[in-house]
Amino acid sequence: LSDLTRGFVADYRVFRKGEGCEGATINRDLCALSAFFTWLEEERGEHAARPHFRHEEESAGRERWLSADELRGLLEAVPATWRPFFALMVYTGLRLGEVVGKDGSPALRWGDVRLSEGRLTVQGRTRRLKTGSSARDVPIPDQLASLLAAHRIACPGGPADPVFPHPFTYGQAQKVFNRGCEAAELHDVRVHDLRHTFAVHAIQSGLPLPRLQKLLGHSTPAMTMRYARHAPEAYFSEDAARIGASLSGATDREAEAVRRAVVQRANPA
Template sequence: MGLVKRGNVWWMSFTYEGRQIRRSTETSDKRLAEAILGKVKVEIVEGKYFDKPREEAKTFLQLMERYLREHASRRMHYRRYVNMVDNLKAFFGNPKLHHVTPKTIVAFKNKRYVDGVMPATINRELAVLKKAFNLACREWEWTRDNPVCRVSMEREQNTRDRWLTEAEEGRLLKTALPWLRELILFAAHTGMRRGEILALNWNGVDFVRRTVTVFRSKNGERRTIPINQTVQDILTKRYETRGDASQTGESLVFGSEAQTCLDGSNLRRAFIAALKAAKIENLHFHDLRHTFATRLVQAGVDLYKVQRLLGHKSPSMTQRYAHHFPESLRDGVEILDRQRLISTISAQPAGGAMVDCVNG
């Protein structure tokens, strides 16, 4: 048993019936906290202490609302979090937290499959639910259990391998609106995600070093990306024609005329219309990121460099592109020929190779 200070409040930490219990004393006075801890010790010895589940007083809607307010609101793509929470609320309703069990969570997964939702989407929604319960357990003291931890995630099928061919790119650029054409080229030549591109501001553009900086990526990390001449030309043009010459710094590179972020749904509609006019099927805007990686690998660029450019934390995420350039693996098998030749030469008697050459 002991006391730990978190911020200005003292917390109790002790074991009860084989479980680690952490409870706030709700006081910043250490002497008072020690007295509260002493009382708990006596209750445990006398068998009068009961670890009452606090989830009985809280509801699912309260959990989701606080999650959006205190956690999701500080993340990129807040609208996406809201949509996922809406899907969760539509299924679970507003029960007490202790009524949300692994059984009901599995029922939610099954319902989403019936709705035609992909495994990856189901996993993202489960991740939101898991994070919310983690906060409720560890920080808010609303519950002592996270039921999502006892439910398996779905196996994702990340086998999509679609990229834009040179011929398709030519047709697409002809049918796309001018502003969309720039976004398509920018995405295909940087590998940046749609959200990263739309959030890019002029503070992240360095014309001297020829780089763009993503200050907060999907992984929450900063990433600096070198740019080629195609991207440099796009940025130079947009900078010179950005309207108010005083607009710098925080203003968006690809913002609207009112300098607000372009709406993702509007971008999606314009992209689909351009694809339809160009007679291109089964292509998503995110596939431009795959196009960037695929073209690099096909050109013989090392997978490690591709990983760094894409901002992948794990090389396994980049490995999917390896099959695009089997020639890069050829030196691995050609070494066997060299070893065989060396072994053959070493096995010949001294002067044997010279004699063969003369007789030949």
């Protein structure tokens, strides 16, 4: 612990930049180190000198997303056995590692998928130091439910079995995806862009940012705010109308009118 000084942090920044790492990557590394010091204090009762963690500037980030037509072309281009896999990613916004298991995330298992309820549970990363659960529930649209139901017949398994067993691996998924993009004539598209596609279409459909943050499993609102600019202009006028109605008391009057109607219906003369 005595080696974790401000000088060490400065040298680490230089080293990571020399490897070509972006500011966001370096910030995540330093956040993990900061979380370690917090864990030492809260869980072990050890109070070590905490170095100053200055955040690096982060770029706006890459954002490539697919239109409905592009997505349709991609799903038609990939092998039929892989169609449920990529449909799951784009209809739920899951990370590739959350589907097959990677970087501390367990693979999605059949016990996590509840087709009858129309939802699945993404288990939290096992490597996180914080004690609170980071699991989240994500809805399963009807378009995806039918594909998963057929996939379960083709790949049956118990609650503890992965939804996508071998050969559905991290590396193989990227290879199949790249070949599908080439066949569909989609350029500059990566597997992670399916997650961006989910987020953009969710915002365009009117999903509130706080709800999208929960569905994506973002730790901070700032990570989700990048998608705010995709909100349709029409929603701004609707929001203005709601705010104006509340400030003028119209919302309260409407609520009172509804309450009276319910009372009258329950107690007819």
